[in-house]
Amino acid sequence: MATEQVDSAAQEADLAMLCRAVADASPLPMAGLGGPLHTVRYVNLAFCLLNGKSKDELIGTAFCEITPGTNECMLLLDRVAKTGLADSHTGQEHSGIHPLYRSYAMWPLLGADYSHLGIMIQVTEANKFHEDAVAMNQALLLSSIRQHELTESADLLNVQLQAAIILAKKAEEALIGSEKLASAGRMAAVLAHEINNPLAAVMNLLFLAQTSADTPGPVRQYLEMADDELKRIAHITRQTLGFYRESTAPTTFRVVTLIDSVIDLLQAKIISTQVTVQKECDDLLEITASFGELRQVISNLMLNSLDALGEGGRVTLRASISQDPLNGSARIRITLADSGQGIDATVLPRIFEPFFTTKGSIGNGLGLWVCKQIIEKHSGNIKVRSRTSDGHGTTFSMVLPD
Numbered sequence: 362m363a364t365e366q367v368d369s370a371a372q373e374a375d376l377a378m379l380c381r382a383v384a385d386a387s388p389l390p391m392a393g394l395g396g397p398l399h400t401v402r403y404v405n406l407a408f409c410l411l412n413g414k415s416k417d418e419l420i421g422t423a424f425c426e427i428t429p430g431t432n433e434c435m436l437l438l439d440r441v442a443k444t445g446l447a448d449s450h451t452g453q454e455h456s457g458i459h460p461l462y463r464s465y466a467m468w469p470l471l472g473a474d475y476s477h478l479g480i481m482i483q484v485t486e487a488n489k490f491h492e493d494a495v496a497m498n499q500a501l502l503l504s505s506i507r508q509h510e511l512t513e514s515a516d517l518l519n520v521q522l523q524a525a526i527i528l529a530k531k532a533e534e535a536l537i538g539s540e541k542l543a544s545a546g547r548m549a550a551v552l553a554h555e556i557n558n559p560l561a562a563v564m565n566l567l568f569l570a571q572t573s574a575d576t577p578g579p580v581r582q583y584l585e586m587a588d589d590e591l592k593r594i595a596h597i598t599r600q601t602l603g604f605y606r607e608s609t610a611p612t613t614f615r616v617v618t619l620i621d622s623v624i625d626l627l628q629a630k631i632i633s634t635q636v637t638v639q640k641e642c643d644d645l646l647e648i649t650a651s652f653g654e655l656r657q658v659i660s661n662l663m664l665n666s667l668d669a670l671g672e673g674g675r676v677t678l679r680a681s682i683s684q685d686p687l688n689g690s691a692r693i694r695i696t697l698a699d700s701g702q703g704i705d706a707t708v709l710p711r712i713f714e715p716f717f718t719t720k721g722s723i724g725n726g727l728g729l730w731v732c733k734q735i736i737e738k739h740s741g742n743i744k745v746r747s748r749t750s751d752g753h754g755t756t757f758s759m760v761l762p763d
Contacts, residue, residue, distance in 0.1 A: 377403050379470055380481060383505045389498060392424070393470065395479035399424045399438050402479060411484060428484070434465050441480055445469045462486065466498055557598050564591050586625070593653050611739075613649045616680040616693065617642045623659045624678075627667070635672050642680040648693045650739050650761060658732045662697045662757050665728065668720075669701035669755070676700075682763070691763035698756040703749035712745065736761070 380393035380403035390411040393403035404419045412419065412427060419427065425435055437448045447468035467482040483498055567588045570576055576584070620640055624631070631638055648655075659678075666676050679696045704712065704719075711717045713733045718726035736743045741761035748754060 379472075379478065380405075382509075383481065383502075387501055389501070390484045392419075392482050392484070393479055394424055394438065394482060399435070399442075399480065401427065408484065411486075424482070428463070437465070438467060438480060438482070441467050441469055442477070445471075445477065468502075557595070560591065560595055560598065564588065564595065567591065590626070593657070596653055611650045612652060613647055614652055615644065616646045616648050616695065617644050619648075619652060619655055619659065620678050620680065622656055623663055626656075626660060627663055630664075630667055634667055634670065636667055636670050637675045639675065639677045641677065643682075646680055646682060646693070648761060648763065654735045654738075658735050658759070659695070659697065661728045661732055666697065666699035666701065666755070670699055674700045683760075693761045693763055695759045695761070696756055698754060700754045703753040704745070704747040704755055705749060709745065709747055713743075 377393065380391075384391035384393075384403070384405045387405055388407055390408035391405050392401055392408050394400065395402045401419050401422050401424060404416055409416055409419065414427075424438070428434070433452060434450050437450050440446075441448050447466070449464065449466045451462060451464040464485050465482055467480050470478045470481050472478050567584055571581060571584050571588065617640075620642055624638055624640070663676065663678075670676070677696075677698045679694075679698075681694050683692050683694050684690065685692055708719060713729050714726070715730040716726040733743055736759055739761050741759060743757060743759045745755065745757050747756070
């Protein structure tokens with residue numbers, strides 16, 4: 362019963378809305394009827410003026426009570442409701458010296474699913490202009506149909522316009538991002554130029570310290586590590602300035618050497634944060650790539666994990682060989698997994714975007730973007746998965762050609 366009442370209320374709402382669309386602006390008296398008694402569900406202003414009653418007085422009244430003596434008209438209404446075909450009737454409403462003649466034109470109103478919602482009826486006083494009124498009504502109906510078509514076209518154009526606006530907005534955002542990258546590149550070039558000269562001096566001093574006979578063995582080892590890192594900085598500055606061009610092909614080295622170098626480089630931070638670092642790698646596994654660039658990627662990911670863990674926790678570095686499912690070629694997979702709190706799902710899709718950071722003022726939003734560029738430069742790909750619930754943590758997976 363409740364469902365039937367809801368359906369009935371929905372049909373009445375649809376009927377009233379459809380009637381307003383068709384008849385609100387019409388100068389001809391029109392009413393929308395519904396139900397078995399052809400109850401008035403809608404009237405326009407012209408219909409109210411014709412009958413000398415307000416809308417509130419007419420709505421909810423059976424049509425036979427508004428215009429008594431219209432038995433033939435009521436039979437026609439029943440026929441229209443049953444057959445779904447339009448019909449019309451002209452008859453005398455009152456007898457007397459000045460008899461009143463009214464003309465009725467009626468047609469069914471259908472919903473979007475072609476269900477019967479009710480009947481629209483137009484009432485006019487029949488006179489010598491009756492034919493003109495009928496013609497006007499037909500023109501009104503045609504204009505209503507045309508208006509519906511125009512509305513659909515306007516809606517379609519609106520959707521297309523919204524899509525165009527979205528595309529334009531994305532293009533504008535991409536342009537702004539490109540300008541930011543260009544500005545960052547110009548600034549980086551200036552900084553690299555300023556760094557390059559004192560960097561050369563420091564490297565010369567390190568060389569002198571290394572070659573001195575008085576330098577103890579342990580100190581010499583630290584000096585060699587410092588020299589390696591300064592060489593990497595010099596490599597980056599030459600790239601930034603555009604003066605550097607790789608003159609040799611990528612080298613072949615063992616992946617365990619790469620992982621060990623990152624762990625040694627960050628050993629002080631690992632100890633201070635009390636993080637457990639676990640290494641899972643075949644000692645004989647080799648890869649052909651740029652050693653310095655891959656170390657830059659893994660060290661950046663490692664630093665992010667250490668920052669996310671705070672004190673305690675675990676970081677696992679794994680390297681293994683696999684096969685490309687498409688062509689069967691050998692691939693090297695390097696993964697870095699931590700037991701941190703994970704990355705929120707709303708943030709995860711954007712972490713490789715330039716200038717996007719969750720570290721506030723201490724982050725520049727370029728670290729992961731640079732990592733992605735380096736991996737793609739090596740014809741590889743980098744992916745991330747993360748969980749913030751049970752079993753929380755983040756895993757970065759890099760797949761590179763053998």
